[in-house]
Amino acid sequence: MNLSQLHSGETGTISALVGDPEIRARMQSIGLRVGREIAVIRRSRFGGPLQVRIGTTDLLIRPQQAMQVILA
Amino acid sequence: MKRIALLGMPNTGKSTLFNRLTGSSARVGNWPGVTVDLLMAKVLLGVDMVEIVDLPGIYNLHGFSEDERVARTFLEENPVDLLLVIANSTQLDRQLALILQLQALELPMVVALNMDDEARRLGIQVDTALLTRELKVPVLSISAKQGFGMGRMRQLLTDTLAQVGTAKSADLNRVFGDDDALEARLDQVFRSAVQMPLTATDRLTDRIDRVLLHPWFGLPLFFAAMLALFEAVYTLGAPLQEGVAWLLQTIKTEAVEAAVAEWHPMLQSFLLDGIFDGVGTVVSFLPIIVLFFLFMAIVEDSGYLSRAAFLMDAFMARLGLDGRAFVMQLMGFGCNVPALMGTRVMRSRGLRLLTMLIIPFSLCSARLQVFVFFISAVFDPWAAPLVLFSLYIMSFAAAFLTALLYRGRLANQDPLLLELPPYRFPTLPQMWLRGWREVAHFLREASGFILLGVVLVWALTHYPADVAPAGPETLAGQLAALFAPIFAPLGIDHLMTIALLFGFVAKEVVLGAMAVIYGAGEGELAGIVAGSTDWVQAYAFMLFVLIYTPCLSTVAVLKQESKSWRFTALAVAWPLALAWLLSFTFYQTARWLGF
Numbered sequence: 228m229n230l231s232q233l234h235s236g237e238t239g240t241i242s243a244l245v246g247d248p249e250i251r252a253r254m255q256s257i258g259l260r261v262g263r264e265i266a267v268i269r270r271s272r273f274g275g276p277l278q279v280r281i282g283t284t285d286l287l288i289r290p291q292q293a294m295q296v297i298l299a
Numbered sequence: 300m301k302r303i304a305l306l307g308m309p310n311t312g313k314s315t316l317f318n319r320l321t322g323s324s325a326r327v328g329n330w331p332g333v334t335v336d337l338l339m340a341k342v343l344l345g346v347d348m349v350e351i352v353d354l355p356g357i358y359n360l361h362g363f364s365e366d367e368r369v370a371r372t373f374l375e376e377n378p379v380d381l382l383l384v385i386a387n388s389t390q391l392d393r394q395l396a397l398i399l400q401l402q403a404l405e406l407p408m409v410v411a412l413n414m415d416d417e418a419r420r421l422g423i424q425v426d427t428a429l430l431t432r433e434l435k436v437p438v439l440s441i442s443a444k445q446g447f448g449m450g451r452m453r454q455l456l457t458d459t460l461a462q463v464g465t466a467k468s469a470d471l472n473r474v475f476g477d478d479d480a481l482e483a484r485l486d487q488v489f490r491s492a493v494q495m496p497l498t499a500t501d502r503l504t505d506r507i508d509r510v511l512l513h514p515w516f517g518l519p520l521f522f523a524a525m526l527a528l529f530e531a532v533y534t535l536g537a538p539l540q541e542g543v544a545w546l547l548q549t550i551k552t553e554a555v556e557a558a559v560a561e562w563h564p565m566l567q568s569f570l571l572d573g574i575f576d577g578v579g580t581v582v583s584f585l586p587i588i589v590l591f592f593l594f595m596a597i598v599e600d601s602g603y604l605s606r607a608a609f610l611m612d613a614f615m616a617r618l619g620l621d622g623r624a625f626v627m628q629l630m631g632f633g634c635n636v637p638a639l640m641g642t643r644v645m646r647s648r649g650l651r652l653l654t655m656l657i658i659p660f661s662l663c664s665a666r667l668q669v670f671v672f673f674i675s676a677v678f679d680p681w682a683a684p685l686v687l688f689s690l691y692i693m694s695f696a697a698a699f700l701t702a703l704l705y706r707g708r709l710a711n712q713d714p715l716l717l718e719l720p721p722y723r724f725p726t727l728p729q730m731w732l733r734g735w736r737e738v739a740h741f742l743r744e745a746s747g748f749i750l751l752g753v754v755l756v757w758a759l760t761h762y763p764a765d766v767a768p769a770g771p772e773t774l775a776g777q778l779a780a781l782f783a784p785i786f787a788p789l790g791i792d793h794l795m796t797i798a799l800l801f802g803f804v805a806k807e808v809v810l811g812a813m814a815v816i817y818g819a820g821e822g823e824l825a826g827i828v829a830g831s832t833d834w835v836q837a838y839a840f841m842l843f844v845l846i847y848t849p850c851l852s853t854v855a856v857l858k859q860e861s862k863s864w865r866f867t868a869l870a871v872a873w874p875l876a877l878a879w880l881l882s883f884t885f886y887q888t889a890r891w892l893g894f
Contacts (some may be wrong), residue, residue: 245394249363250714252361253358253359253362254716258390268508271609272615282495283421285720286716286719287717288714288715
């Protein structure tokens with residue numbers, strides 16, 4: 228299960244980040260860390276980005292990066 | 300002089316704090332190893348003058364983004380006495396990571412927890428005393444926007460600076476340590492010092508987002524907002540620009556012309572049509588730049604720019620761009636110059652350069668003036684709106700085609716990971732400061748280049764002195780004759796080619812130049828143009844004017860912002876080639892079809 232599969236309003240816990248190490252480091256530094264709870268607030272139309280929430284931070288993430296966020 | 304480096308993650312209010320500390324005294328400084336503009340200012344702290352440098356917002360010391368490289372290089376190459384680290388109080392769960400990383404540099408540090416007001420509103424409690432003990436550096440809560448805690452902050456900086464030893468540069472090898480250990484420490488510090496309510500999100504922001512990011516109404520509202528913004532900038536800007544133009548003209552005719560009346564005619568012409576008009580070109584951009592950035596400050600600081608990215612990203616991502624690029628492109632329809640300067644919000648260099656490459660295709664108000672004249676002179680009234688509309692379509696088409704062609708070369712390596720901050724409103728002083736600073740920057744960086752270009756075109760059109768200015772015997776006329784084989788296949792004749800040369804300086808002067816070239820008043824010009832060109836020629840000419848280099852000021856700003864002559868050359872050469880190709884294809888096809 229990965230982040231891109233969540234529907235609006237659903238929540239998951241990050242269990243791993245996969246893929247390119249540079250992008251992984253970037254995701255980690257902006258707050259996508261293993262063990263944190265993440266919620267999808269809304270998805271934009273036409274395959275656009277997802278609005279996700281971790282703690283008090285809201286982020287935009289494209290579906291292809293969301294696929295690299297593995298949920299428990 | 301002692302030096303403080305201001306550091307923090309993006310969206311922490313770092314610029315606001317910098318402005319609070321330094322007022323309007325900030326300027327762009329040059330630093331060893333760093334190629335981007337960094338703001339710095341000298342301020343009085345206690346009894347000493349201290350230099351404060353605003354480093355770009357970073358998430359991480361060993362990140363790979365352009366900004367992170369800049370911050371790293373700065374710290375390695377330039378000794379600093381004190382790090383002032385700013386963090387968003389409402390997001391300490393992740394922002395403490397940067398503070399802990401920076402601690403490994405073993406430089407003196409003061410931590411400012413900003414947005415204290417927001418944190419209170421959300422019910423987040425931060426124990427600064429405990430944090431001070433845990434981190435072993437002074438920590439205090441402030442609100443840079445409201446000005447809360449600024450007195451204590453200055454005092455703390457003064458006291459800490461009094462105790463520090465000699466300034467040193469950072470050894471970043473220390474930082475590449477164990478990330479897991481850092482995370483464990485982060486969790487421990489965070490849990491002991493910060494109390495979070497279970498749901499700490501801004502309800503008002505959520506409610507506004509439900510409307511502005513609505514699946515059906517989001518996009519129409521976005522276009523309405525852009526239109527309103529556009530209208531606001533240019534309905535306010537146009538009279539201001541006209542006012543400035545009138546003022547300059549009055550000064551020219553009333554004062555300057557009289558003052559130089561006795562001088563040699565060539566020198567007179569050089570001063571009036573060369574230097575004075577060059578200065579006038581620079582000055583005429585100032586009101587629009589101030590206005591643009593006043594409104595940009597609202598769009599950016601309010602957090603709406605990230606929302607635009609959310610709405611437009613699905614489409615723009617296919618072009619190798621993101622939603623913010625689209626906002627800048629739209630703003631370019633007023634004037635390309637501030638739109639290019641506005642791309643600074645994009646932190647990935649590839650993305651920014653690609654956006655800067657497409658903005659000059661936006662049909663700006665100066666080009667509109669030329670088109671309206673030509674369309675009304677040559678086309679039937681029923682066809683006029685369609686012709687103008689087709690030019691707008693061409694403007695978008697050229698931009699999107701360019702993005703598609705160059706998205707590979709100016710690749711956008713950064714994944715789109717944008718923060719959606721809660722809606723905020725910038726304060727008026729913040730907005731003014733922004734507008735003022737951009738104008739100062741434009742004057743310093745671009746004015747020399749623009750002046751030089753205007754003088755060059757003046758020389759081309761006024762030498763030799765004994766022939767009619769801008770006529771076929773001048774250097775410009777000879778140049779046009781030389782280019783005849785290039786422009787003849789587009790149906791653009793000799794005299795119009797000279798007008799294109801003028802158009803390189805600014806599209807505003809094209810009509811004036813044509814009046815000079817044809818030796819007619821602007822009133823009679825329409826009749827002459829209608830008599831000498833048919834609609835196919837006129838449209839081919841307009842296509843060329845739409846797509847080739849918009850103006851010298853745009854070129855100057857492309858250079859100012861990219862800091863690369865190679866990119867600037869590409870941004871001039873590619874549109875020229877495309878303009879020729881499209882114009883050629885149109886003209887030849889239309890003629891072949893028998894028009």
